[in-house]
Amino acid sequence: MNDEVNIKDMPIDELLELMQDDLYDGYADEVVAEVNEALSRGMTPYEVLTQGLVAGMDIVGVDFRDGVLFVPEVLMAAKAMKAGMIILRPLLAETGAPKVGTLVIGTVKGDIHDIGKNLVAMMMEGAGFEVINLGINNDVDSFMGAIDAHNPDIIGMSALLTTTMPYMRTVVNTLKEKGIRRDLIVLVGGAPVNDAFAEDIGADACCRDAAVAVETAEKLMAIKREKG
Amino acid sequence: MTTGFIICGALGREVQQIINRYGWDADIIGVSAIHHLFPQRIAPAVEKRILAMKAQYARLIVVYGDCGTAGALDETLARYGIKRVAGLHCYEMYAGNLVNDLMAEELGTWFLTDFLVRKFEGTILKGMGLDRFPELKADYFRHYKRIVYLAQNPDEALQQKAQEIAAFLELPLEIRRTGLDLLEQQLLTLMEGSVRNF
Numbered sequence: 001m002n003d004e005v006n007i008k009d010m011p012i013d014e015l016l017e018l019m020q021d022d023l024y025d026g027y028a029d030e031v032v033a034e035v036n037e038a039l040s041r042g043m044t045p046y047e048v049l050t051q052g053l054v055a056g057m058d059i060v061g062v063d064f065r066d067g068v069l070f071v072p073e074v075l076m077a078a079k080a081m082k083a084g085m086i087i088l089r090p091l092l093a094e095t096g097a098p099k100v101g102t103l104v105i106g107t108v109k110g111d112i113h114d115i116g117k118n119l120v121a122m123m124m125e126g127a128g129f130e131v132i133n134l135g136i137n138n139d140v141d142s143f144m145g146a147i148d149a150h151n152p153d154i155i156g157m158s159a160l161l162t163t164t165m166p167y168m169r170t171v172v173n174t175l176k177e178k179g180i181r182r183d184l185i186v187l188v189g190g191a192p193v194n195d196a197f198a199e200d201i202g203a204d205a206c207c208r209d210a211a212v213a214v215e216t217a218e219k220l221m222a223i224k225r226e227k228g
Numbered sequence: 229m230t231t232g233f234i235i236c237g238a239l240g241r242e243v244q245q246i247i248n249r250y251g252w253d254a255d256i257i258g259v260s261a262i263h264h265l266f267p268q269r270i271a272p273a274v275e276k277r278i279l280a281m282k283a284q285y286a287r288l289i290v291v292y293g294d295c296g297t298a299g300a301l302d303e304t305l306a307r308y309g310i311k312r313v314a315g316l317h318c319y320e321m322y323a324g325n326l327v328n329d330l331m332a333e334e335l336g337t338w339f340l341t342d343f344l345v346r347k348f349e350g351t352i353l354k355g356m357g358l359d360r361f362p363e364l365k366a367d368y369f370r371h372y373k374r375i376v377y378l379a380q381n382p383d384e385a386l387q388q389k390a391q392e393i394a395a396f397l398e399l400p401l402e403i404r405r406t407g408l409d410l411l412e413q414q415l416l417t418l419m420e421g422s423v424r425n426f
Contacts, residue, residue: 026361071265072357075364112335112371136371137335160296162316163328191267191296192316208268 007037015041016052019084023056024063026076028083035084045091046098050128053084057126065211071115074210078122085125099130101221104146105156106134108167113160116190119210120156127214129154140174152184153224154217157203159190168193169201176202185220187213230254231419232285234277236292237261238318238343238351239411242380243291246412252419257281259292261343264317265355267296271304278308289418291411293317311421313414318343321414322406323378330404336373338399342380345390369397377403 007015019034031053038048060077063069069077103124107114114136121133132150134142143155155175159165168188175181181202188198189207198206204220207213231254235243238261247254257277263269274290281288290312294301305312315321319339323330330337344351353359356368375397377390387403394401 070357072361072364075357075367076361079363079367110335114371115368118367161331163331192294192298194298194300197298 007034012038012041012043016055019048019052020056020059023053023077023080023084024060026073026080028080031080031084032087035087039087039091044097045088045095048084049088049092049097053081053088054126054128057081057123061123061126061211061214064209071119074119074123075115078119078126081122081126100128100218101153102130102132102150103154103156103217104132104134104143104150104152105154105158106138106142106146107136107158107160108164108171109137109139110167111159111161111164112136113190114158116160116210117156117158120158120189120207120213123210123214124156124217127218129217140171143171144174144178147180147184153221154185154187156187156189156213158188159193162192165190165192165197168203172202185217185224187216187220189213230285231287231289232257232281234259234274234281234288234290234292236264236295236318238264238341238347239291239321241343242408242411243415245381246408246415249412250416250419255285261347262351262355264293264295267298268300270295270297271300274301275304275308278304278310282308289313289415291321291415293321311418313411313418315414319378321411322380322408323404324410326404326406327378330376334373336371338369338372338375338397340375340377340390340393342382342386345377345386345393348389348393365397369399372397372399375399375401377401379403379405380408 015034015038019031022030035048038052060069060074064074105117105121107117121131125131132146134146157168157171172186175184186203187205187207188203193206195206205216207216233243233254233256235256235258237258240256240258243256259273259277263273274292278288288310290305290310294316313321318341319327322341358365375394390401
């Protein structure tokens, strides 16, 4: 953000546009200031989320998908988004804002790699999902505990290693044993994971990257809603 | 009978060293190592080399890891009947099962090779955006507990630089000398294989 810009004097549509631009550029401090300014003008937290942060993250997602932005830039945008969400999240909870769905996501047992998983988490949050990010090295109990606690629509599992990706099958099998597999959308991803593996273990889809994860989640959520 | 090696740039110097040692009639043609940051580019980039080279060489051998293609590289090679050095990544080509043993010992192990030490600025700092966004260092490395330098031909300068990298990343460094033996064995086996493989 240009230091000369005074956001207090800015019309609301320009303020939102600036918020989107600053999120795109990864300027966390500026995004925080703009979120606070928008709230101070009477916008609801949900309006700031959707018209500011989500709209900005949408552009990031498209440019990431199209190869205009790369992982470092998207990570910076995600950090800016996160900074804005720290302000909005409690307000959204208070106001009972609508959400697209709930995602529980984690890197599976034996794996500490989380860059891609965190990108998915932030972009899903940017798309309006409530995201419970379990972090790294999650065993089946961790996933099941989160399912019990948060009643998610989607389970996301990530692995970077061929030695750890088979653990995804353990989680899917446990969902089947507990009779809840059909209640959940299961998405998997990570460098060694492909469509054939996803199908083989009984996941719903393999997501090549964070942008694909958002598209897939939205599509499968729409199908889930249609089925009731 | 000239053999064309389609190699990852991270393995070029070492493959050339082995070719020279055996006096093979062979050329090496590189595919950018930086593609491992964009795995979807690897198979198309290798295929482009195959198409450009198959008329000129009696045999092609690929020395590139799967590197996150999720099997796409092997599917491409299978279509042309071309073999590659086995291994998910260059660490495995140099160190074999030791890589898994080290990971089992400490999940948070981050690996270096001679190439990565030599080209740290380009492949890691620039490739991962740390030159532009130094604050991402914590995002990338916070779960790592140690660096293991799988060393091929480590001279004093490389070992010193590996120490500097470890200091920059604030991680302890362990140096394991792998040499080129495992990679060399694989190349020997492939060179003893069929004359024309496509």
